[in-house]
Amino acid sequence: MESTATYSEAELVRGLTARDEKVFSHIYDLYSPALFGVIVKTLNDTGAANDVLQEVFLKIWRNADSYDPSKGRLFTWMLNIARNAAIDVLRSKSFKQEQKTSYNTDELYAIKGIITEQPGNEHLGFSKVLEKLTKEQRTLIDLAYYKGCTQEEIARIMDIPLGTVKTRMRNAINQLRTIINTSNI
Template structure:
């Protein structure tokens, strides 16, 4: 662990609250953008983001830099928490009470614009990837598909999607960390 981000993560893993605050500062915008793109609700996405950072802090010792980059680990926690919410009874019950007004895809408030900006931050990096990677990341992260459903959507085997996804995430990491 020689780079500055790795040192920060190591400090956080050792319980350094200031390091955790810096990790939050550094990653919250990108993670929030991913969460919002999956759940499509500002309040819920903020709640999930807080839960994600609690999981990051409480499970920091389980992060292994030999298994991948911290950003990818945190993205996976964010994505999984968002998908878990969409599968929850709480979410399914909330859908029963929605009016058609909730399905209008417009930016009505400055807060909605801020959420869209967070999503654009992540999309800015994704847009620099090759078309296959754009499609894979859109399906898995932005739309919240499981690998099985994403593979079905793309008409490829699940194992192939997972392999391509790993390659694409590696390419994305390299772009973000340049």
């Protein structure tokens, strides 16, 4: 159900920390599509993504007091919770075992420069932001944030030095930060 009320970010934070169910429902309606998109893109499994999304919102509800506005926007905080939860599932032994029965994960990394536009990107609500990055920057973001690869793994996959990965990743994140800060996400 779509909420008709509008709140400022400060009101959302106050309502969340006060455990206001109406505000929490609004937060869910507002942010769940974008968070779900990140989770789906990371896991490539809609069923598991639904479960993780519910866990994410439980964490948001339970840990609302840990949000610090001085460290970033509410959406960024929630996005990190979602991404980390999805990566935790992705790295879990049981999830890996399930995925081995449906496809070989090594095939994902068999081709240098593997990242192309993947299905599910339209769910992110972030696609317009990502389109503003170069292809190389999108590849780095995809490998690091959606596939859960470490910088060392990215260096091996892309066959470039680790220092280059770190520099390019920092540049991509700075570019994303600039784009996000100038838009109303």
